[in-house]
Amino acid sequence: MDAFIRVANQSQGRDRLFRATQHACMFLRYLLESKAGKEAVVMKLKSLESSVSTGRKWFRLGNVVHAIQATEQSIQVTDLVPRLCLTLANLNRVVYYICDTVLWVKSVGLTSGINREKWQMRAVRHYYYFLLLSLVRDLYEILLQMGQVARDRAKREKSSRNPPEYSVVNEETEWLQSFLLLLFQSLKRHPPLLLDTVKNICDILIPLNQLGIYKSNLGVVGLGGLVSSLAGLITVVYPQLKLKTR
Amino acid sequence: MDAWVRFSAQSQARERLCRAAQYACSLLGHALQRHGASPELQKQIRQLEGHLSLGRKLLRLGNSADALESAKRAVHLSDVVLRFCITVSHLNRALYFACDNVLWAGKSGLAPRVDQEKWAQRSFRYYLFSLIMNLSRDAYEIRLLMEQETSAYSRRMKVSGVGVSGGVEPGGLGAPGPPGGCLPQLVLKFRLRILLLARVLRGHPPLLLDVLRNACDLFIPLDKLGLWRCGPGVVGLCGLISSILSILTLICPWLRLKP
Numbered sequence: 001m002d003a004f005i006r007v008a009n010q011s012q013g014r015d016r017l018f019r020a021t022q023h024a025c026m027f028l029r030y031l032l033e034s035k036a037g038k039e040a041v042v043m044k045l046k047s048l049e050s051s052v053s054t055g056r057k058w059f060r061l062g063n064v065v066h067a068i069q070a071t072e073q074s075i076q077v078t079d080l081v082p083r084l085c086l087t088l089a090n091l092n093r094v095v096y097y098i099c100d101t102v103l104w105v106k107s108v109g110l111t112s113g114i115n116r117e118k119w120q121m122r123a124v125r126h127y128y129y130f131l132l133l134s135l136v137r138d139l140y141e142i143l144l145q146m147g148q149v150a151r152d153r154a155k156r157e158k159s160s161r162n163p164p165e166y167s168v169v170n171e172e173t174e175w176l177q178s179f180l181l182l183l184f185q186s187l188k189r190h191p192p193l194l195l196d197t198v199k200n201i202c203d204i205l206i207p208l209n210q211l212g213i214y215k216s217n218l219g220v221v222g223l224g225g226l227v228s229s230l231a232g233l234i235t236v237v238y239p240q241l242k243l244k245t246r
Numbered sequence: 247m248d249a250w251v252r253f254s255a256q257s258q259a260r261e262r263l264c265r266a267a268q269y270a271c272s273l274l275g276h277a278l279q280r281h282g283a284s285p286e287l288q289k290q291i292r293q294l295e296g297h298l299s300l301g302r303k304l305l306r307l308g309n310s311a312d313a314l315e316s317a318k319r320a321v322h323l324s325d326v327v328l329r330f331c332i333t334v335s336h337l338n339r340a341l342y343f344a345c346d347n348v349l350w351a352g353k354s355g356l357a358p359r360v361d362q363e364k365w366a367q368r369s370f371r372y373y374l375f376s377l378i379m380n381l382s383r384d385a386y387e388i389r390l391l392m393e394q395e396t397s398a399y400s401r402r403m404k405v406s407g408v409g410v411s412g413g414v415e416p417g418g419l420g421a422p423g424p425p426g427g428c429l430p431q432l433v434l435k436f437r438l439r440i441l442l443l444a445r446v447l448r449g450h451p452p453l454l455l456d457v458l459r460n461a462c463d464l465f466i467p468l469d470k471l472g473l474w475r476c477g478p479g480v481v482g483l484c485g486l487i488s489s490i491l492s493i494l495t496l497i498c499p500w501l502r503l504k505p
Contacts, residue, residue: 005315008308011257018304047355055304058264059257065250109293 003237013236015059018052020229025049027222057104060097067093077245081140086245089133092126099123121211128207131200138197141243145186145193195231196243202228249497259496261305266489268298273482280479303350306343313340323505327386332505335379338372345369367471374467380460387453387503391446452503455491462488 007013025045032038032045067090074086099122106114187194205224208214235242253259275291317336323329345368352360447454462484468474469481495502 001311001315004308005312008312009257011255011260014257014305014308017308044356051300051350051354051356052304055301058260058301058305061260062250062254065247066254069247069251108297109290 007233007236010236011059013233015056016229016232016236018056018059020226020233022049022052022056023222023225023229025052025222026218027226030217030219030222033218054107057100057107060100061104064094064097064101067097074245082137082245085133085137085140089130089137092130092133096123096126096130099126124207124210128204128211131204131207135197135200135204138193138200141190141193142183142186142197145190146182149182149186149189192235192241192243195235195241199228199231202231253497256496257305259493261302262489262493262496264298264302264305266486266493268295268302269482269485269489271295271298271482272478273486276477276479276482300350300353303346303353306346307350310340310343310347313337313343320505328383328505331379331383331386335376335383338376338379342369342372342376345372370467370470374464374471377460377464377467380456381464384453384457384460388443388446388457391450391453392442395442395446452495452501455495455501456503459488459491462491 025048029042029045032042071090074090077083099119102119105111106116202224206221209216209221271291271294278288313336317333320332345365348360348365351357352362465476465484466481469476
């Protein structure tokens with residue numbers, strides 16, 4: 001209960017809990033929609049999902065400032081590629097939050113002259129660019145880590161006195177196998193990077209679906225959102241698992 | 247900018263801001279109604295207030311656990327009166343949040359058969375009990391501090407060798423006056439008491455803030471339960487003041503009253 005209270009006291013923690021609930025409802029709806037006799041449950045899941053989604057807007061109000069601060073911090077990153085990716089990603093996040101605030105103003109009825117679809121598409125597009133740039137940064141970090149692991153392994157093989165073993169496996173599959181092994185080892189060494197990559201890959205399914213680039217179904221979007229919310233919750237409960245910039 | 251990021255990272259801070267906005271809307275709606283503003287604008291304000299109220303109910307989901315934990319912690323306090331008041335207050339708060347969660351479930355369509363009126367009345371009753379406990383605790387703390395002040399004053403008088411002359415006896419504030427108790431002496435005693443109270447409250451800003459906050463909050467359940475109908479204007483104003491005061495305690499943690 002102590003951990004729950006610690007998470008719930010942070011806005012980000014509570015928001016991720018609600019997001020997990022929202023996407024779990026979406027996924028459950030997908031599973032139960034085709035089954036007969038479950039219409040009442042599906043209706044309840046839909047209303048829970050929509051009320052949680054509406055309520056979550058209150059957690060996003062004012063996050064423009066967070067995104068601007070993150071942009072300022074990312075300008076100071078030492079490495080060139082992460083600096084570029086993170087700065088552009090955070091700039092897109094700023095625009096996304098601005099569009100989101102405009103949509104909120106429309107949804108509470110404070111103004112009526114806003115084209116909801118246009119602003120919704122704008123918000124989704126900028127969220128998509130933000131996730132794409134975050135994934136590019138993750139890819140760069142993974143390649144760096146893989147290079148590091150390969151160098152360490154070469155150093156170990158040089159220092160060990162055993163002659164290199166030749167297997168009878170085909171050269172192509174050997175290359176693929178060693179690449180996957182390298183990828184697995186570098187992600188195992190760096191859990192924050194693994195968590196961030198998983199989160200971004202699962203998150204990007206949502207705008208890909210909304211923009212029509214890769215149309216999936218409710219189940220895929222729901223499951224992806226649920227997994228990414230849980231990954232985000234883990235970084236709130238264990239802050240040491242958050243991906244830090246150098 | 248950094249201050250906003252740090253402030254809004256606490257979910258309680260966001261909920262307090264929404265509360266302040268909700269009561270500001272309520273006050274604004276009442277003022278607009280009194281001065282005959284356009285029904286369109288009044289409808290917009292009422293709609294915003296409704297959205298804020300529902301949003302706050304969602305933001306408060308899970309606060310029961312926090313209140314129960316605080317009650318568990320308060321059981322270990324040394325002072326008996328404080329232990330009783332604070333624990334009972336937190337338990338009532340936990341029940342208030344539980345009723346509030348039921349109301350949210352009803353409003354959001356999860357449990358459409360919930361009797362909104364009945365559960366709203368229940369939640370306000372628990373809220374009222376919690377506020378009464380808070381005010382009792384405040385009164386107890388004030389009394390303790392006033393006793394401390396008077397004993398410190400009498401110690402200072404004894405040390406400085408000043409003879410205690412009649413009428414200004416600090417230890418004799420509770421002592422019986424001349425038989426029949428003439429009015430000027432009673433008035434003087436009353437004035438001294440008020441001055442002592444003001445001195446105590448001025449010297450302890452957290453206690454003053456807590457007293458003001460609970461006093462302002464008290465009008466809300468009193469009005470909603472029909473015990474003392476003060477009208478939407480007073481309710482809105484008191485709600486706004488208490489929300490601003492609690493936001494102050496979040497921004498400046500030293501202003502929070504510690505048990």
